[in-house]
Amino acid sequence: MTGGFSVSILTSDGSEQKIKVEETLSLTVGRDPSCHIVLPSPAVSRVHLRVERTASGVRVVDQSSNGTILGNKPVCAAGVPLRPGGELRVGPYVLRIAPLVCEPAAGDASPELRRRIHRSLLDFLDLASLDDTDMDAAVLRPRVVRALEQIVSRFASELHPATNKARLIAEMTNEALGLGPLQDLLEDDTISEIMVVDPDTIYVEREGKICLTSLRFMDDESCRAAIERIVTPLGRRIDESTPLVDARLKDGSRVNAIIPPLAIRGPCITIRKFAKRPLQMEQLVAFGSLSEQMARFLRRCVRAKKNMLISGGTGSGKTTLLNVLSTEIPRGERIVTIEDAAELRLDQPHVVSLESKPRNLEGRGGYTIRDLVKNALRMRPDRIIVGECRAGEAIDMLQAMNTGHEGSMTTTHANSAEEALKRVETLCMMAGLDLAPRTIRDQIAGGVHVIVQQTRFSDGTRRLTSITEVGPSGDDGELVLHDIFAFHRTGTSPTGDVLGEHRTTGYVPSFLDEFVKQGLIGGGEYL
Numbered sequence: 001m002t003g004g005f006s007v008s009i010l011t012s013d014g015s016e017q018k019i020k021v022e023e024t025l026s027l028t029v030g031r032d033p034s035c036h037i038v039l040p041s042p043a044v045s046r047v048h049l050r051v052e053r054t055a056s057g058v059r060v061v062d063q064s065s066n067g068t069i070l071g072n073k074p075v076c077a078a079g080v081p082l083r084p085g086g087e088l089r090v091g092p093y094v095l096r097i098a099p100l101v102c103e104p105a106a107g108d109a110s111p112e113l114r115r116r117i118h119r120s121l122l123d124f125l126d127l128a129s130l131d132d133t134d135m136d137a138a139v140l141r142p143r144v145v146r147a148l149e150q151i152v153s154r155f156a157s158e159l160h161p162a163t164n165k166a167r168l169i170a171e172m173t174n175e176a177l178g179l180g181p182l183q184d185l186l187e188d189d190t191i192s193e194i195m196v197v198d199p200d201t202i203y204v205e206r207e208g209k210i211c212l213t214s215l216r217f218m219d220d221e222s223c224r225a226a227i228e229r230i231v232t233p234l235g236r237r238i239d240e241s242t243p244l245v246d247a248r249l250k251d252g253s254r255v256n257a258i259i260p261p262l263a264i265r266g267p268c269i270t271i272r273k274f275a276k277r278p279l280q281m282e283q284l285v286a287f288g289s290l291s292e293q294m295a296r297f298l299r300r301c302v303r304a305k306k307n308m309l310i311s312g313g314t315g316s317g318k319t320t321l322l323n324v325l326s327t328e329i330p331r332g333e334r335i336v337t338i339e340d341a342a343e344l345r346l347d348q349p350h351v352v353s354l355e356s357k358p359r360n361l362e363g364r365g366g367y368t369i370r371d372l373v374k375n376a377l378r379m380r381p382d383r384i385i386v387g388e389c390r391a392g393e394a395i396d397m398l399q400a401m402n403t404g405h406e407g408s409m410t411t412t413h414a415n416s417a418e419e420a421l422k423r424v425e426t427l428c429m430m431a432g433l434d435l436a437p438r439t440i441r442d443q444i445a446g447g448v449h450v451i452v453q454q455t456r457f458s459d460g461t462r463r464l465t466s467i468t469e470v471g472p473s474g475d476d477g478e479l480v481l482h483d484i485f486a487f488h489r490t491g492t493s494p495t496g497d498v499l500g501e502h503r504t505t506g507y508v509p510s511f512l513d514e515f516v517k518q519g520l521i522g523g524g525e526y527l
Contacts, residue, residue, distance in 0.1 A: 004100040005051060007037055012092045022100065025214060026190075026206065027051040029090060030064075043091030049075065051082065051097055052211050058082040058099055061209060062495045066091065077459050077496030079209070113158055114218045117172055120151045141177055148172050179226045181215035182271070186253070192273055193315070198265035199223040208460015223267040227257040236358060245358075248341040249274075255341070272315075278345055281324050289317070290464040291502040294485050297467065300520045301450055302328040305383075305407030306511065311420035312454030317462040318411040319343055319387065321454055325409060326385060333407075336376040338369055339387035352379060369393045370431075373400065386410040392431030394424050395440075401447030417451040417468040421479050424448070438477045445473045449511065451481070457498040463487055464502070469509050482507045 004022035011017075021027055021036045029037040030048040039048070045064035052059050061079035062068040068075040069089040070082070082088075088095040124147045148169045152159075159165070174183040185194050185204060193205035199217035203210050217223040227238055231247045238245045244258040252274035259267045281295045290298075301308060302325055310325075312318045326346050329335060336352045337344050344353070354376065359366030369386065370393035376384050377400055384400050386393065388411045401408050412427070414420035421444060428440045453466040465487040471480035484507055489500035515521045 005036075005053075006098045006100055008096040009037070009039070010094040010096075020100065025053045026211075027097070029095065037095075039090060039093050041091045041093070044093070048090055049088070050206075052079070053099055053214060058097075059211070060088065060097075061211075063207070064090075064495060065493070065497075067495055074494055077209075079211075113155065114172065114175075117148070117151055117155060118175060118218070118222075120154075121147055121172070121176060124151065141173065144173050144176050145169060148176075175218060175222055175225075179229065180217055180222055182226065182269070185213070185215070186249070186271070186273065194269070194271040194273065196223065196267070196269035198263075199267065201265075208456070208462070220266050223269070224259065227259070227267060227269060230255050231257070242358070246341045248343065252343055252345060254343055272343075274343065274345075275320075278323055278327075279320060280327070284321075284324060287461075289462055291485070293504065294464060294467060294502055297484070298325060298452070299328050300515050302326075302407065303330070303520060304511065304514050304518055306449040307401040307406060307447055308409045308450045308452060309420060309424070309448050310409065310411040310452045310454060311414040311417060311423075312411070313413065313415060313456060316454040316456040318454055320462075321452065321464075322385070322387070322409060322411055329383060329407070333382035334380060335383050335385060336379055336381040337385045337387070338372045338376060340369060340390075343387060344385065352376075352381075370396055373397055376400075377405075381405060382407070384408045388412065389424065389427055391427060394427035395431040395433060395435070395443070398424075398428065398440075398443045398447040402443060415455075417453050417466055417481055417483075420451055420453070421448075421470070421481075438473075441473050441477055441479055445470060445479055455487075459496050459498050461498060469507070469511075471510070482509075484509055 004020065004024055005027045007019045007021065009017045009019070019037060024036065027037065028035040028047055028050050029039065030046050031039060031041065031044045032046040035047060043066055045066060048064040049068050050061045050063060052061065058081070059079040060068070060070060060075055060082045062075040062077055070080060070086055082097065084098065088097065121144065125143065152165055152169055174180050179186065181202065182194055182196070185191055190206050191204045195203040197203065199220055199222070202213045202215045204213055217226070230249065231238055231245050234247050236245050236247055238257055238259060240261070243260070243262045247255045247257070249255060249271070254272040256270045257267065281299065284290055285292050285295050308325065310318045310321055323344055326344065329348060331348050333348070334350045335346060335348060336354065337346065338354045340356050342353055342355045354372045356369050356372060357365065357367045370391065373384070373386060373393045373396040384397070384405050385408065386397055389397055397408070397410055412420055412423050414423045424444055425437065425440050428435065428443070448470045451468045451470060452464060453468070454462065455465045456462050466483050467485040469482045469484055471482055473479050483505045485502060485504055487500055487502050489498060491499045493499055
């Protein structure tokens, strides 16, 4: 087995139940039937707590509204170590949770033995003699599995008697054809991000929390091979001359990889997973990311063709929100999307998706976001959506917004609406057009109608913290901002959850009459 837990449940009447949960590194306890351990009590939250096996031991993370007590102290949302013999009080229950002792399994095969098996597989297959048809994954995978079955049998005397050979073969197949230890993580829908610090250290993000896994690559070479499998089909490369790369997986998940000499500890991979089922606005409201009133307002902004800038920090959910907003674009419009690594998934019928391309070995053939924005203007788009403005393309985007391409959207990195506009101004200066700051601000004031600020909080939640209208620049040339909605934080719960609510500010948007004229709201209705 790769992990698991032994759970003893004591009830208030003195009875005890013992449960074994095998083959998991993360155990959930709660009232919801989807939890590993289900405790049917109204005092227990739907998902009350999570217990994780990490390289340094076992941790317990509270996710409840009523709290979890370990010994005589509350468990925080960031998690605390769970020592042997520790008792957890969950509502009327007392839990004793201990990790199951892992029997020697596939993961216990030494790295050296795995390398020998891998070399034997390469010799057995003789890849150089295979043609393109043979290299197809659907054809090659069965051959690899059959070959590994024979090779593992040959090394049987060097394996522990309790080794799970089927799992070893599956892992070695993933090493040879897939992404090694990352394969299972990619198929786990509860994981939103995978972070390979080095071949021996792999973290994941679940429900906004980062935790260490027990998984590892065989060595630096196998980690490099996984990166190559991602970037090669996309016509990209990674080597000592180009030691970092942005790419995507087939499902749209975004990948960043960086190798030595830039990465000191060895090859480093970050994968932002793409949801198999894109989120809808209703789900964001249910999660508390925004209020129903805010959702209604944003829908009307998209349909009224207001130009929108989504601002936020790394991992705050900007691209997710951009995807959600794009679903409100009428199906009869022609949309051009432009990204470094294609992530947006629009279900409208008339979508042209463009992706930047790095230069080749000779330094030629590269196409930047700015090149694609300029070209998009010649493609008769109704709307242009740029995944993220990072450089001089910001000025071209503003010109598009000011010259008939209303309803366009983009994102940028900033911690507030004010900072977002300053960043856009800075990016415009990177275009090298020698424009005066006042001219750039006038372009911003004329082009950007609404800024949506997205924030990731300490408890892992992602919320819209403001929706702001950009007004005309004042006499001093400074841009004027008017918050329409804002998130007001009221405190922090004992379990570390951020408390607060979304409120209107009382400011009436200057374009409210456009909503009325287009039939988006009734006369006299406010937002």
